[in-house]
Amino acid sequence: METRVLQIDPLEDVRYIYQQAANLLAEGELVALPTETVYGLGADAFNAEAVARIFEVKERPSFDPLICHISRARDIYEIAEVPEALQDIVTELTMKFWPGAMTLVLPKKDCVPDVVTSGLPTVACRVSSNDVMRRVLRLLGSPIAAPSANIFGHISPTCAAAVVTELGGRIPLIVDGGACAEGLESTILEPCIDEKGNPAVRMLREGPVTREMLRPICRVIRPKKVSGRQKALLAAATDELKEAGEEPAPVAPGQLLCHYAPSKPLVLCAPRDKFELTEGLRYGLISYQGESKLAMQGCWDEMLVLSPGNGRMTEAAIRLFAMMRTMDENEEIDVIVVEELTEGGIGCAMMDRLRRASAGRAPKA
Ligand code: TXA
Ligand code: MG
DSSP, rough: OOOEEEEEEESOOOHHHHHHHHHHHTTTOOEEEEOOOSSSEEEEOHHHHHHHHHHHHHOTTTTTTOEEEOOSSSGHHHOOOOOGHHHHHHHHHHHHOOOOOEEEEOOOOOOHHHHHHTOOOOOEOOOOHHHHHHHHHHHHHHHHOOOSSSTSSSSOOHHHHHHHHTTTTTTTEEEOSSSHHHHHHEOOOOEEEOOOOOOEEEEEEOOSSHHHTTTSSSSEEOOOOHHHHHHHHHHHHHHHHHHHOOOOOOSSSOOOOSOOOOOOEEEEEEETTTOOTTTTOEEEEEEEESSTTGGGSSSOEEEEESSSOOOOHHHHHHHHHHHHHHHHTTOOOSSSEEOOOOHHHHHHHHHHHHHHHHHHHOOOO
């Protein structure tokens, strides 16, 4: 299949691009669309067959549910039931963080096909702040189910070129809306009632809406524990699972140990530590500011700096996935070393992704 890439040029009349995207979606095709977090691979959420193709194209296991994008907060009531006890907290969260990088998991309505939620009784809902996504949503008139536009387990794409690398030849259209403004996947929250009877949120995935931002509104609690067996099943993931004929029960997201992984080994190292090199391997470093003891070690075949100068974590977050990709594609590098980041604010989400990316394979000479 030929994949067209259509670029949104703010100086041109690009309405025909939005219309083409909406038409393709209405015909049951898949279209990659920008959001402020990462690019999404969209399908009409009410078309079960189209949604099933998302799993095929991404090679995603059927037990991993998708996020439903809606164009405005009040559309949440079209796809989800908001229990009375959670009304206030849901309103407060959506007023504060939508449109934006927050996904809410709520009991689903029957109109949402089971394939979207992998059979779960809940649906993940999000209003993106990206203008392209919202215009296409309005033209289509249904929610768009869209996971990140990458092959399952790979690094999420933060620009159209990365989507081409991941899904080129598999989908008819990629709408190029430029680089993503946030660069990390949305924070996933499940509103709930805590043991004291107060509204709270379970943080199912860390992201741009941080614990610090949520704390003034409500308590943030950890997701329920996944059993050891389930973790083992999830880590073995897709193919082996399919071969064994096992379909584990769907669980909360972000619990696949090895996720967001480059194809090369990725190692984390503290900025003040000395990195122990293995003879015969070539190393690329991704450093926060490029000024740490680690960065100064002088053994790096390549070094990329997330936020040169004063160092801003938000800038680092926007660039992290793109730099992991650049290192992964650099043929002169065997191992990617990433400097550990401070775990406050968005740093928590970044370290979460990096730990998962480093849980892949050990470097071999
Ligand atoms: O920023 C984002 O969230 C991007 C953009 C495209 O919106 N999307 C994204 O989708 O990261 P994806 O599929 O890569 O990750 C969504 C996560 C999955 O790990 C899935 O397990 C979880 O959301 N999820 C979806 N529905 C859920 C549900 N009903 N309960 C718990 N987790 C759910
Ligand atoms: Mg993803």
